[in-house]
Amino acid sequence: MLKPKTRAKPSAKREAILDAAQGLFLDVGYAATSMDSVATLAGVSKATIYAHFDSKDQLFAAMMHRRCDASFAFVPPDDTSDAARTLTIIAERLLSLLISPEALALYRVVVAESARAPELAKAFYETGPIRAKEAIAAIVARLQLRGELLAIQDAMVITDQFIGMLRAETYHRALLGLPAARPAAQTIATTVETLVRAYGRR
């Protein structure tokens, strides 16, 4: 048996358990989710859960990996347009990913558990945010090669600033469950403007 238990072939009960665990972990958090409630929601017995997953921790980790794959699937756009147009499309796609209820809930619970389970936080970061970030940095680098953006700063740094400005207000408030102060479209527009002013073709 080479594969670990948590990567076993999908079965109906196993998927039902993961679905239930996802709903509860993302809704009420790790500690407040009981294995009993997962069993009830999944329509199985608690013993069946332990037949598929060694512990509550491993169930949580399996749920997180499955959701990361689904929540951070960033689709890079064509980058044949000018900088402003390309960055705007990236911003729209990224922000709609980030402020989706599922992605927010996953981020909340991973942040909450990062002190208790550091390797989990690391796995999350490398399975989720880093992938989107590297995809965006590659596009920024190509914009620099084409002269659409000045190459006076590292593409990764510009990408970090890009994502940081996008997450500044809209995302921060959404993460705390507060109503938006500004429309997301406005945040996107001002972010792109600022980047183009700083790094756009002169």
Place this chain on the structure above:
Amino acid sequence: MLKPKTRAKPSAKREAILDAAQGLFLDVGYAATSMDSVATLAGVSKATIYAHFDSKDQLFAAMMHRRCDASFAFVPPDDTSDAARTLTIIAERLLSLLISPEALALYRVVVAESARAPELAKAFYETGPIRAKEAIAAIVARLQLRGELLAIQDAMVITDQFIGMLRAETYHRALLGLPAARPAAQTIATTVETLVRAYGRR
């Protein structure tokens, strides 16, 4: 009796309870902190806690308010220097506040509980982040008045972008408990450079 229980005069036992609650809530989270463990750590009986606080929720809220006052005391700098120098000092002070272990832990647990306790998240935001943000926006506005920064964009928007870029990588990784990818000083330097390139005097 006008004042609510959670604002009663400080007593030795009450402070000990709050100290213990803070240590545990910030360390292991809300759900994983038991009233028993708070009592033991504070050196009091559990009944004494309930004599001072109506419930676990109210104990948490009292702890949060006390820590917000301590963790978000942003001291605005002189703003008689040029934009780059002023922004650098602000960035240094803000980032050292934000990535302090206490502020990170408080943010983690408030984010984690924001779905369960929305009014708590709101109180946190208004007692903590908003205060620092408005203090910074006021300085940005004065820099604009003095012509150190162009007034082509709202001071609040520039402030959001400023804070967003600062929190982008250093803070994001710190929040997840991951080692820093770059020194904070570098993030500060590139952030200030970008803002000055976009909004600095021509």
Place this chain on the structure above:
DNA sequence: GTCTATAGAAAGATAGAC
């Protein structure tokens, strides 16, 4: 205000039948 003692419910995990 502060304590001891405890009620009553619920937690994570397992034994053993099938």
Place this chain on the structure above:
DNA sequence: GTCTATCTTTCTATAGAC
């Protein structure tokens, strides 16, 4: 693999003495 039943511990909150 899946179930019922249960072990053992721990949880929030309270009763009642002082």
